[in-house]
Amino acid sequence: MTELTYKPRGLYFEEFDIGHNLVTAGRTITESDIVRFAGLSGDYNQIHTDAAFAAAGPFEQRVAHGLLVQSIATGLAVQSGFIEGTVLAFRELSTKFSLPVFIGDTIHVHLEIVEKKALPRLGGGQVIMKFRVINQAGKAVQRGSWVMLVQGKE
Numbered sequence: 001m002t003e004l005t006y007k008p009r010g011l012y013f014e015e016f017d018i019g020h021n022l023v024t025a026g027r028t029i030t031e032s033d034i035v036r037f038a039g040l041s042g043d044y045n046q047i048h049t050d051a052a053f054a055a056a057g058p059f060e061q062r063v064a065h066g067l068l069v070q071s072i073a074t075g076l077a078v079q080s081g082f083i084e085g086t087v088l089a090f091r092e093l094s095t096k097f098s099l100p101v102f103i104g105d106t107i108h109v110h111l112e113i114v115e116k117k118a119l120p121r122l123g124g125g126q127v128i129m130k131f132r133v134i135n136q137a138g139k140a141v142q143r144g145s146w147v148m149l150v151q152g153k154e
Helices: 031-041 051-055 066-079
Strands: 021-023 087-097 106-119 124-134 140-151
Touching: 031 066, 066 087, 066 106, 066 124, 066 140, 106 140
Parallel strands: none
Antiparallel strands: 021 106, 087 140, 106 124, 124 140
16 A cells, blocks of 8 residues: 655745745635624624624625634635645734725735744744735735744755
8 A cells, every 4th residue: 555645735934035925816705704703703793793783884884804804814825835734833913904894805815925034943934924915906905914933844
């Protein structure tokens, strides 16, 4: 019997270059996303879950949870492959929520590697990337930075 070995498709710490840019695929936010995230998180704030309440508010419709959008953004990054199987830990994030995301909006993520620091005792190094979550109109709805511990080659 042949033994299969798993090879991560993500980049190892040493393969990240400062200034490297990546744009992920897009993803449309659905009503189901919002309902499921409310159930998972317990955040049933009416701005997210009550169409009549939200219609009378400043955005005139339901808004996706900011942390839902952030979660989808990190998922898009993983699906792009460059960190799949090589990220050891998501260590830190800072995020500015700039614009609302509505049901039916399509988002994608622009990433730029801005800093890296070897951490051999942890098995790799820290990679800092700036991100922007962009909607279908080309506007940044979220921006900030992600700090990840990425596996080294050895």
